[in-house]
Amino acid sequence: MRVLVVTAVAAERDAVVRGAAAAGTGPAEEAPGRVAELALPGYVLHRPAPAGPQPLVIDVLAAGVGPAAAAAGTATALAAAALSGSPYDLAVSAGIGGGFTATATATAAAPGRTAPVGSVVVSDAIVAADLGAETPTGFVPVTELGFGTVEHRPPAALVRAVAEAAGAQRGDVLTVSTVTGSAERAAALVAARPGALAEAMEGFGVAEAAAAHGVPVLEIRAVSNPVGPRDRAAWRIGDALEALAGASAALREALRAAPAETWSSS
Numbered sequence: 543m544r545v546l547v548v549t550a551v552a553a554e555r556d557a558v559v560r561g562a563a564a565a566g567t568g569p570a571e572e573a574p575g576r577v578a579e580l581a582l583p584g585y586v587l588h589r590p591a592p593a594g595p596q597p598l599v600i601d602v603l604a605a606g607v608g609p610a611a612a613a614a615g616t617a618t619a620l621a622a623a624a625l626s627g628s629p630y631d632l633a634v635s636a637g638i639g640g641g642f643t644a645t646a647t648a649t650a651a652a653p654g655r656t657a658p659v660g661s662v663v664v665s666d667a668i669v670a671a672d673l674g675a676e677t678p679t680g681f682v683p684v685t686e687l688g689f690g691t692v693e694h695r696p697p698a699a700l701v702r703a704v705a706e707a708a709g710a711q712r713g714d715v716l717t718v719s720t721v722t723g724s725a726e727r728a729a730a731l732v733a734a735r736p737g738a739l740a741e742a743m744e745g746f747g748v749a750e751a752a753a754a755h756g757v758p759v760l761e762i763r764a765v766s767n768p769v770g771p772r773d774r775a776a777w778r779i780g781d782a783l784e785a786l787a788g789a790s791a792a793l794r795e796a797l798r799a800a801p802a803e804t805w806s807s808s
Contacts, residue, residue, distance in 0.1 A: 543797060544599045544623065546757075547634045547790070548616050548748045554637040555588060555604040557783040561790025562600045563590035582622050585615055598797055601630075605744070609670070609717055612747030620755045632700075632797075633752040634760045635668070636790065638782040639715070639742035640722065641765030642732055655711065655739060657765050660781045662710035662789045663740040664701055665761035668694045670746040671716035671731055671738075681734075694749035696760045703800045704760065708792035713739030715761045717746035721772075728770040741769045762789050 547562075549555045559577055576591035580601070587601040605615025616633060623629050641657030657663050670692040674683040684690040705712045714737040722728050722741060732738050745761040752759040766782035767773075 543632075544628060544630045545601070545632045545634060545797065546616070546619050546623070546630045547600060547602045547636050547793075548612055548619075548744065549602065549604050549635075549637045550607045550612070550744050551637075552604050553779075553783060554786060555602050557787040558602045558636050558790040559588050559590055561787035561792075562602070562794050564787070564791050582618055585618055587619065598794060600794060608719060608743050609745075609747030609750075612744035613751045614747075616748045616751035617754065620751060620757060624755065629755075630757055632760065633748055633757050634762060634793065635742075635745040635748035636762045636786065636793075637742060637744065637764075638766040638779065638786060639663075639740045639763040640767050640769035641740050641763075642728065642738055643768040643770070655713065657711060657713070657739040659765050659767060659776070659778050660785055661765050662708050662785050663715060663763045663765065664705040664708065664710045664712050665696055665715040665745065665763075666698075666701060666712050666737060667714045668696070668745045668749045668759065668761050669714050669716050669735055669738070671735065671741070672718050672720065673746075681730075692746075694746070694753060694759055697758050700758070700760060700796075700800065703796040704762070704789075704793055707796040707799075708762070708789045710762075710789065710792075711739055713737050715739065715745050715763055716741045718743060722769050723772050725770045731769070740765060762786075762793065764789060 578589040580587040643656050683692045740763040749759045764782040764785035766779045767777040
């Protein structure tokens with residue numbers, strides 16, 4: 543099985559690599575150091591040494607920040623793999639992100655669960671939360687304008703398996719091009735998508751590229767900060783990166799236990 547994991551920045555990539563290399567060998571900090579670097583046009587893939595009775599190739603790519611960069615990097619890697627005769631079986635958007643908290647959802651129309659700092663969210667749906675148009679009566683998704691899509695749904699069986707392995711919550715992960723900076727905007731996002739648990743900037747770009755190649759997609763986010771007013775003192779990036787490494791190890795173990803044929807058509 544071949545899996546492409548796409549992050550935004552190198553720190554996220556390194557956490558994913560560390561967790562993937564450690565899977566089945568012990569805690570993430572005990573990961574072996576063997577990581578191959580493979581050149582693509584404009585990018586470099588990082589590949590932890592395969593381990594375990596059933597070889598599982600996980601390539602990790604830091605594609606840049608935002609949905610456009612994520613889509614470009616993902617499409618490049620998917621196309622290169624397909625042309626080489628070894629296509630990927632799964633694309634994963636992974637990284638840290640904001641979590642919706644009780645404060646963010648308190649004034650929402652349908653308050654729900656929350657994702658505290660340090661927790662992990664696995665996507666039930668990957669949603670383009672700000673793709674559309676502003677109108678006198680409010681925001682209109684691009685789908686209501688008569689074209690495009692604003693949602694991709696990962697295979698349900700895979701979502702369940704990875705969430706269980708990672709001890710993670712399942713929920714919608716929102717992709718935005720502008721990070722939310724106010725309680726009012728956070729509440730509006732949750733009112734529009736009551737299942738929202740996390741916000742990030744790349745998932746929908748990865749999902750669009752994967753859909754173009756007919757490859758299933760998943761998103762995993764470790765929460766580094768609450769969604770809402772920007773308070774850098776409340777951010778826990780180091781803790782979130784550790785949680786991301788743990789989720790990467792869990793992803794690898796879940797994939798070993800549930801081969802692609804058990805979830806690719808879910």
